[in-house]
Amino acid sequence: MSPSLESVRSNAAVEYPRNQEHVQLLFDDPGCCGMSIRGLEIYAKKKRILSVPEIRLPKTGVVAVMGPSGSGKSTLLKAISQLMDENLRYEGAVLINKQGVDDDRQEVSACSHFAMVWQKPTVFPCSIWDNLKIPLRKRKVERKEWRGMMEEALEKTGLLGELDGEWWRQRANRLSGGQQQRLSIAMGLLKDSHIFLFDEPTSALDPISTEKVEQIMCDLGESRLVLLVTHSLGQARRVSQYGAMIHNFGEYGELGEFSPTEDLFARPASPKSREFIMRETGVPQAVVAGN
Numbered sequence: 680m681s682p683s684l685e686s687v688r689s690n691a692a693v694e695y696p697r698n699q700e701h702v703q704l705l706f707d708d709p710g711c712c713g714m715s716i717r718g719l720e721i722y723a724k725k726k727r728i729l730s731v732p733e734i735r736l737p738k739t740g741v742v743a744v745m746g747p748s749g750s751g752k753s754t755l756l757k758a759i760s761q762l763m764d765e766n767l768r769y770e771g772a773v774l775i776n777k778q779g780v781d782d783d784r785q786e787v788s789a790c791s792h793f794a795m796v797w798q799k800p801t802v803f804p805c806s807i808w809d810n811l812k813i814p815l816r817k818r819k820v821e822r823k824e825w826r827g828m829m830e831e832a833l834e835k836t837g838l839l840g841e842l843d844g845e846w847w848r849q850r851a852n853r854l855s856g857g858q859q860q861r862l863s864i865a866m867g868l869l870k871d872s873h874i875f876l877f878d879e880p881t882s883a884l885d886p887i888s889t890e891k892v893e894q895i896m897c898d899l900g901e902s903r904l905v906l907l908v909t910h911s912l913g914q915a916r917r918v919s920q921y922g923a924m925i926h927n928f929g930e931y932g933e934l935g936e937f938s939p940t941e942d943l944f945a946r947p948a949s950p951k952s953r954e955f956i957m958r959e960t961g962v963p964q965a966v967v968a969g970n
């Protein structure tokens with residue numbers, strides 16, 4: 680049985696000895712919170728590399744995660760999605776709100792709730808059909824439903840109109856980089872994930888592909904929680920409603936600020952955020968906010 684919120688709260692500082700045990704499903708605050716992270720600390724041997732004291736994320740919307748290179752942004756997404764490095768030690772808790780997820784799914788492991796899109800496309804070197812059937816098979820969807828569901832996911836990601844009539848035969852790894860990223864998103868839709876994690880998904884894409892992926896992330900944020908790690912502050916402002924800033928404290932990164940994106944740019948609460956925004960944009964934040 681899942682622990683109660685109170686028991687997890689009081690155990691936030693307890694060390695979880697085995698990987699993956701820090702991510703838990705439970706009923707959290709009804710109504711507002713989709714995921715909360717409490718006292719998450721990640722260590723490589725004795726060296727702390729990331730600290731997230733407390734953050735509560737909404738059920739829907741896009742949250743941009745920003746911060747200097749090496750501050751721990753990718754490590755945070757990996758910790759949330761349970762794709763964790765074996766040599767790292769994880770303490771604290773990532774709590775996912777199960778509310779709104781149907782009864783069958785509540786028994787499924789936490790990772791089925793996440794879809795992850797990396798900087799480099801990660802499709803399998805086989806046909807589009809064989810890629811898309813993986814999540815459907817895992818969910819035990821009847822075969823006769825597959826084609827309709829796949830076409831709906833390809834339509835939502837703008838791929839259907841771009842592919843040949845016999846799209847199912849096309850090899851996924853021969854698609855352009857931007858199309859492969861959108862195919863990964865289609866796989867997440869077929870997995871029925873309600874939390875999407877993007878790690879700099881457009882950093883290798885041209886402006887037109889970037890625009891398409893940004894539009895899809897905006898669409899996803901209307902009904903799901905999207906965490907977007909991005910180097911582009913312009914992208915954060917175009918796509919996200921909330922911003923989270925990871926600050927670098929020399930040896931380790933700490934999630935230091937979380938607020939509505941516009942507030943973060945217009946009135947950063949911490950000097951480190953202000954410094955980062957100034958450095959990245961070259962202009963004082965008051966001007967950035969007025970753009």
Ligand SMILES: Nc1ncnc2c1ncn2[C@@H]1O[C@H](COP(=O)(O)OP(=O)(O)O)[C@@H](O)[C@H]1O
Nearest residue numbers: 723728747748749750751752753754755764766
């Ligand atoms: N498996 C690991 N073992 C040791 N150190 C790691 C490991 N993964 C990441 N780190 C360290 O953690 C810090 C944050 O890395 P990362 O999350 O990749 O940063 P970012 O994505 O913000 O650029 C870096 O100093 C990196 O060297």
Ligand SMILES: [Mg+2]
Nearest residue numbers: 752753754878
């Ligand atoms: Mg990274």
